Amino acid sequence: MKKNKLTFNKIFFASFIFLWLATAAYNLVKPTSDFSENENRYLAKFPRYTTEDLLEGRFMLGVEDYINDRFVARDFWISMQSVLEYAMGKRESNGVYICSDALIGSIDEPNREYVAGNIKAINNFTKVTGLPAEIMIVPSAAEVQAYKLPRFASPWNQSAEIELIYSNIDDAVCVPVGEALKEHKYEYIYYRTDHHWTSWGAYIAYKAYCETAGITPVEYKANRVSDDFKGTLYSTSGVRFIKSDYIEAYVYSGPVRCDISNGVTARSYDSMYFSEFLDKKDKYAYFLGQNQPAITVYGNSGGGKLLIFKDSYAHCMAPMLLENFSQVTLVDLRYVNRTFDHYFDISEYDRVLFLYSIDSFVNHSDITRLNLIGTAN
Amino acid sequence: MVFSSVIFLFYFLPALVILYRIVPEKLKNLVMIIGSFVFYAWGEIRFLPIMLLLSVVDYVCGRLMEKYRADDKKRRIFMLIAVLANLSVLIFFKYTNFFVGNVAALAGWDHIKVNIILPIGVSFNTFQSISYAIDVYRGTTSCEKSYYHYLTYTTLFPQIIAGPIVRYVTVEDDLDDHLLTLDSLSAGMRRFTVGLAKKVLIANNVGFIWSKISAGQAGEPSVLLYWIGIIAYTFQIYFDFSGYSDMAIGLARIFGLTFDENFNYPYISRSITEFWRRWHITLSGWFRDYVYIPLGGNRVSKPRHILNLLIVWALTGFWHGASWNFIFWGLYFALILIAEKYLYGNLLEKLPAVIQHVYSLLLVIVGWVIFYFEDLGSMGAYLRGMFGLDGSPLWNSQSLYYLLGYGLIFLAAAYFSTPHFKKIIERTETSEKKPVWIGTTAVYMAVFASCVAYLVNSTYNPFLYFRF
Numbered sequence: 001m002k003k004n005k006l007t008f009n010k011i012f013f014a015s016f017i018f019l020w021l022a023t024a025a026y027n028l029v030k031p032t033s034d035f036s037e038n039e040n041r042y043l044a045k046f047p048r049y050t051t052e053d054l055l056e057g058r059f060m061l062g063v064e065d066y067i068n069d070r071f072v073a074r075d076f077w078i079s080m081q082s083v084l085e086y087a088m089g090k091r092e093s094n095g096v097y098i099c100s101d102a103l104i105g106s107i108d109e110p111n112r113e114y115v116a117g118n119i120k121a122i123n124n125f126t127k128v129t130g131l132p133a134e135i136m137i138v139p140s141a142a143e144v145q146a147y148k149l150p151r152f153a154s155p156w157n158q159s160a161e162i163e164l165i166y167s168n169i170d171d172a173v174c175v176p177v178g179e180a181l182k183e184h185k186y187e188y189i190y191y192r193t194d195h196h197w198t199s200w201g202a203y204i205a206y207k208a209y210c211e212t213a214g215i216t217p218v219e220y221k222a223n224r225v226s227d228d229f230k231g232t233l234y235s236t237s238g239v240r241f242i243k244s245d246y247i248e249a250y251v252y253s254g255p256v257r258c259d260i261s262n263g264v265t266a267r268s269y270d271s272m273y274f275s276e277f278l279d280k281k282d283k284y285a286y287f288l289g290q291n292q293p294a295i296t297v298y299g300n301s302g303g304g305k306l307l308i309f310k311d312s313y314a315h316c317m318a319p320m321l322l323e324n325f326s327q328v329t330l331v332d333l334r335y336v337n338r339t340f341d342h343y344f345d346i347s348e349y350d351r352v353l354f355l356y357s358i359d360s361f362v363n364h365s366d367i368t369r370l371n372l373i374g375t376a377n
Numbered sequence: 378m379v380f381s382s383v384i385f386l387f388y389f390l391p392a393l394v395i396l397y398r399i400v401p402e403k404l405k406n407l408v409m410i411i412g413s414f415v416f417y418a419w420g421e422i423r424f425l426p427i428m429l430l431l432s433v434v435d436y437v438c439g440r441l442m443e444k445y446r447a448d449d450k451k452r453r454i455f456m457l458i459a460v461l462a463n464l465s466v467l468i469f470f471k472y473t474n475f476f477v478g479n480v481a482a483l484a485g486w487d488h489i490k491v492n493i494i495l496p497i498g499v500s501f502n503t504f505q506s507i508s509y510a511i512d513v514y515r516g517t518t519s520c521e522k523s524y525y526h527y528l529t530y531t532t533l534f535p536q537i538i539a540g541p542i543v544r545y546v547t548v549e550d551d552l553d554d555h556l557l558t559l560d561s562l563s564a565g566m567r568r569f570t571v572g573l574a575k576k577v578l579i580a581n582n583v584g585f586i587w588s589k590i591s592a593g594q595a596g597e598p599s600v601l602l603y604w605i606g607i608i609a610y611t612f613q614i615y616f617d618f619s620g621y622s623d624m625a626i627g628l629a630r631i632f633g634l635t636f637d638e639n640f641n642y643p644y645i646s647r648s649i650t651e652f653w654r655r656w657h658i659t660l661s662g663w664f665r666d667y668v669y670i671p672l673g674g675n676r677v678s679k680p681r682h683i684l685n686l687l688i689v690w691a692l693t694g695f696w697h698g699a700s701w702n703f704i705f706w707g708l709y710f711a712l713i714l715i716a717e718k719y720l721y722g723n724l725l726e727k728l729p730a731v732i733q734h735v736y737s738l739l740l741v742i743v744g745w746v747i748f749y750f751e752d753l754g755s756m757g758a759y760l761r762g763m764f765g766l767d768g769s770p771l772w773n774s775q776s777l778y779y780l781l782g783y784g785l786i787f788l789a790a791a792y793f794s795t796p797h798f799k800k801i802i803e804r805t806e807t808s809e810k811k812p813v814w815i816g817t818t819a820v821y822m823a824v825f826a827s828c829v830a831y832l833v834n835s836t837y838n839p840f841l842y843f844r845f
Contacts, residue, residue, distance in 0.1 A: 008806070008814040009563040015818050016825070017566060024391040060378075060419050067384050068833060077833040084827055088582070089785045152778035154596065238834060 023072060032070040043069035079240040086239070091150030096237035099148040102192040103233035103242055104141045109156050110362035118367035119168045122354055125370040126171035131307075133172035133352040134213055136205060137162050137361050138197065138313055141190040144181045158358050165361070172354060173212055180208035191245045194231020195359075196284055199248045202317040209353070210324070218323040222248040225275070229283045247283055249273060252319040254300040261294045262335075263342045272297050272319060287315035293335040294343040298327050304350030309333060309370065311360040325351075333369040340373055378419040379538070380569075380624045381576050383832050389416065390628075397632060398557060405555050406529040409632065413534035417498070420538070424496035427466060428532070434462045435506045436527045439513045439520035452514060459510035463503040471495050475699035498538040500696060504663055506531060509545045511667055518546045526552045535628035539621045541639040542659040548634050555633035564806075565630030570825050571802075572623025577828040579790050580617035583609040586783055591749065591759075596775035603762040603769070605779050610749060611742050612790040615644065618657070644794040647733035648725055649713045649740055660696070664689050679719070687711050697748070702756065706747045713740055 035042055047053065047062025054060075071077065082093055091097060097104040126133045142149065143158035159178055166174040181189060181197075181204055189201030197205070203220045210217035229245040258269040277285040288295050291312060299322040306325040308314055314330055321328050329344050340346055354367075361367070378385050393412040400408055418425050438459035445451040473493050481489040509531075512518045521527040529552055536543050589595040590606030622639035629636045643655035653661055672685045687708065694707020717725065725733060743760070750756035761767045792798065805817040 006811070007560075008808070008817070009560045011811075011814045012563045012567070012818045012821070013559050016822050017562065019822065020566075020825070021391050021395075024387040027387055055422055057420065057422065064382065064384050067388065068835065071383055071387075071833045074833055077830040080827070080830040081834050084830065090782045092782065150778070151781060152774045154774045154778065 027067075027072050030072055036069075036074070078238040082238040082240065086241075091153065093237040093239060096233050096239070097142065097149055097153055098237065098239055098242075099150060101242065102141070102145075102148055102190075103237050103239060104145065104148060104190075105195045105233055105236075105359075106155055107140055107142060107158070107359050108363050110161055111365075114365045115165065115362050117365055118361060119165060121368045121370040122172060123168075123170040125373060126352070128373060129346065129352070131349060131352045132213075133354065134175055134209060135166070135169055135172040135354040136175040136177045136209060136356075137165060138205060138355070138357045139178045139181065140195065140358055143358070144178065144185050145190060147185070161362065162358065172352075175205070175209050175212045177205045177208050180204050191229065191231050191233075192242055193234035193245050194229065194284060195233055195357075196231070196316070197313060198245075199250050199316045202313070203250065203320060206317050206320045213351070215324050218320065221251050223251055225249050225273075225286060226278050226283050230281065231284065235281075247278075247286065249286065249316065250319045252299065252322055254322075256322070257298045258288070259296045259298075260289065260292050261296070261343050263293050263338050272322075284312070284315070288318060288330070291332050291335060294329060294331050296327060296329040296344065297322055299323070299325075302326055305329075305348055306351050306353060307331065307344070307346070307349040308353045308355055309367070310353075310355040311357055313357045314355045317355070333366040334364070336369055336372060338372070346373070378416050380621070380628070381573060381581075381828070381832060382835075383829070385416075386573075386829070386832070394562070394631060402555065406525060406552065409529050409534075410525075410532060413529075413532040413537060416534040417532065417537055421497040424499065427496075428502060429528075431463060431466060431503070431506060432528050432531045433524075435459050435509060435531065436521065436524050438510060439527070440522075442510075442513050443520040456510050456514035460507050463506045463510075467499060467503040469493070470499050472699045495699075501540045501542055502531070502537065504542050504660075504696075505536075505544070508542065508663060508667065512545060518544075518549065521545065521549075533629070533634070535625040535632075535634075536636065539618070539625075540657075540659060541622050541625060541636055542663050543636055547637055548629075551634045557633045561630050561633060565627045565632075567627070567821055568630060569624050569627030570821050570828075572620040572625075572627060573828045574824045575616040575620030575623060575793070577831045578824075579786065579793065580613045580615075580620060581831065582786050583783065583790060584613040584617070586779060587613055590779075595779065597773055598762055598767075598769045599771060599773045599776045600763065600765045600769055601772035601776035602779065603759065605776060605783065607742055607746060607759075607763065608787060609783065611644075611745050612787070612794070614745065614748075615640075615794065616790065642794065642796050642799075644738065644741070645734070645796070646737045646741075647730065648717055648722070648737055649710060650717050650722070652737055652741060653710070653714070660693070664693050668692060683715055683719075686715055690714070698751075700751045702747055702749075702751050702753070706744060709744060709747055 033043070034045070044062070044065035046066045047059050049059060053062070082098075085093055086098060091099075092106070095106050097106055122135065139158040139162060142155045146155075149155070162178055181201060184201075184204050187200065188198055189204060190197050199222055200220070203222075207217045209215075224246055226247040227244065229247050231245060234240070234242070252272070256270065256272050258272045259266050260269070272288055274286055274289045277283055277289070282290070288297075295318075297318055301323050303325045305327040306321060306329070308318075308321075308328065308330045310330050310332065311334075312332075318328055318330060327348075329349070331340075331343065336343065356367070378389060380386075389412075393408070397405055397408050397412075414425065417428070438455040441455045442452045445455070470493055474491055477489065477491045481487070509518075513520045521530070530543075530545060530548060533543065533548070586595070587606055587609040590602060590609070595602060595606075619640035626636045626638070637659055639657060639659050641655040641658065643652050646652035646655055669685060669689045672688065673681060674685065675682050677685065690707040690711030691704050692707070694703045694705070694710075697703045697706070716722075725736065728736075746756060746759050746763070750759060758767065762769055765771065805813055808814065808817075
């Protein structure tokens with residue numbers, strides 16, 4: 001073979017093998033961060049060495065997680081994979097439906113045991129307290145905006161499930177929120193890249209609630225606070241080609257105090273909007289901050305006091321409810337692990353609302369912590 | 378460690394390739410041994426001492442067989458020691474659970490349970506050592522004089538986890554004289570990339586849908602869904618396993634070794650007899666040379682030949698896993714092979730090619746149902762579902778959804794199951810045109826990058842042959 005003659009293998013070696021080895025070398029030297037904003041999680045740390053972990057193979061798994069998490073241009077690879085999947089015809093990624101202009105989370109089928117336990121806990125609570133109560137179970141976009149789903153996708157029927165749950169509720173009055181949302185299904189009621197509803201979606205539910213509870217709703221007035229919201233579905237799906245969301249917040253103009261309690265200490269704020277989160281990935285936390293055991297907001301509109309057991313869907317609705325109630329307390333049972341009197345005094349309240357998204361209600365058992373009511377009876 | 382992982386591709390392999398190239402010839406095998414130890418220990422550190430012990434037994438018995446070349450009796454004894462040592466390790470780790478479980482069930486001893494974990498690669502490793510012992514005994518190969526070389530052979534990391542079963546004669550010469558060129562590195566890397574793509578882009582993808590359907594988590598069943606599921610599995614097992622063999626062959630090439638081919642487009646077969654000449658060739662070759670032929674092969678009476686086939690195929694099935702369904706799977710193919718040999722083989726050949734293909738594929742696909750379901754009830758239920766006997770509709774919207782989502786991958790998998798693409802690859806390898814070289818290089822880079830994209834975000838990366 002002549003020395004300097006160009007061959008296929010030389011070209012292949014010079015480009016493919018060079019790039020491969022260069023990537024490997026760059027991986028060794030590149031600095032890494034510990035937190036992934038896009039995935040909204042801490043990346044794996046290098047495992048601590050123990051001989052036992054080595055023999056059991058756990059040490060090696062830890063090293064692999066560490067390496068995978070910190071691979072060069074991780075986000076580029078993840079989005080490349082989602083593009084490849086999409087090109088191959090797949091319209092689902094990591095439990096997220098990829099629709100033409102939105103991502104829609106697929107909700108796991110109901111856990112019958114959890115559903116029964118949650119219903120029982122609510123019935124027990126309303127019976128023990130005797131407070132007037134409403135319940136609102138919010139279907140997800142997969143149900144309300146089913147027209148957006150990929151062709152032939154057929155998730156389970158949330159409306160039938162909600163109807164079944166409602167029929168088993170004893171005292172609380174059921175808010176037909178699914179029907180109300182469906183009347184507006186072509187509007188911007190769910191975020192495109194997040195599993196939450198928008199403020200407009202929350203307002204539609206607020207109106208349905210007022211109607212059920214015999215309250216006069218206020219008009220919708222909102223301003224746009226962010227144009228670049230990339231939510232949880234953006235993170236879990238890896239899909240990067242869906243347009244960012246904008247966030248509107250209902251404008252509550254009166255003075256506000258907002259107390260956040262973790263059961264031990266309470267902190268006070270003079271706003272229920274936390275604009276520092278608008279610069280972060282988790283922009284939905286603009287509404288009342290991140291999830292907390294108990295948050296109480298005080299306004300100046302008069303009216304009674306409302307106690308809400310809720311998931312984060314309630315956060316963007318709280319400002320609207322403050323137009324009709326002088327005080328609204330939002331309790332997230334996921335984080336409540338002491339009796340209720342550590343967080344609030346149940347005898348203060350005039351009314352209760354159970355506000356849960358379908359996923360929280362049928363796939364989580366936290367509502368059974370209503371039994372922590374403790375001293376009230 | 379598995380080949381399809383970031384740590385292998387971007388840490389282990391580059392380090393080993395560079396080290397291997399820069400050390401002098403004498404030390405290359407040492408680098409290989411250390412590399413193989415690290416590779417194996419990464420996934421199965423506790424079995425390493427037993428593997429080392431076995432390699433000493435193999436080596437010593439080999440030397441002794443050579444020493445007593447003239448004494449048939451002694452030679453036979455040392456061959457048997459080596460074979461039995463390997464077999465007992467295999468039987469202990471792989472079949473104890475099965476035997477104890479069955480005996481306990483028959484005797485009604487519910488409280489007796491054993492749970493021995495099968496070390497990775499033990500089925501391949503012991504079979505390889507047995508082939509060495511028998512080959513030395515038969516004189517088809519001379520024994521390896523250097524333990525250093527023998528250890529290199531028996532721990533070679535490209536094949537240690539999932540084959541192919543490499544016989545000593547295949548790599549004997551390479552171990553002394555490593556032919557390392559830019560050409561072998563480049564060609565090996567290309568072959569490796571092909572295997573990686575088969576595994577990561579096709580097998581994992583179709584495997585994902587099969588895992589959902591086989592577990593009944595894909596919504597309301599329909600006949601179409603059952604078929605989507607089993608076709609996905611049919612492609613998964615081929616692309617996973619042959620992809621692994623391609624990667625092993627490619628890696629061997631990178632390190633200056635030549636392995637035998639293990640798959641030859643089995644799904645284009647026109648009969649089951651042909652299928653088994655094309656599927657997992659090194660395994661069927663092993664059973665042919667070390668079980669079937671010693672039993673008398675086909676040079677015996679017809680009933681004895683049938684018995685030989687039943688024995689060989691029951692064992693072949695059982696090798697794939699310690700469970701009854703694998704034995705049934707082997708016997709299922711034995712019956713078909715016997716029927717092809719003695720009943721309708723000639724008739725089949727006269728039928729149109731299409732019918733021969735449909736016949737073969739259908740039997741292979743039904744075979745995979747038997748292969749997959751350890752529980753006979755689920756196996757029966759799945760088969761009934763496939764043929765519409767469980768009352769499911771022909772199709773529903775759920776099955777159409779999966780068909781839309783996986784149709785393209787199925788088409789691609791079907792295409793890559795034929796030798797057509799291989800011809801294109803061969804043409805690029807021999808082309809004299811520079812644009813072809815550049816284009817081909819770019820395609821390999823894109824394919825490799827696609828695999829990396831999947832691996833970095835690897836939530837689903839199973840490895841089917843770990844249990845064998």
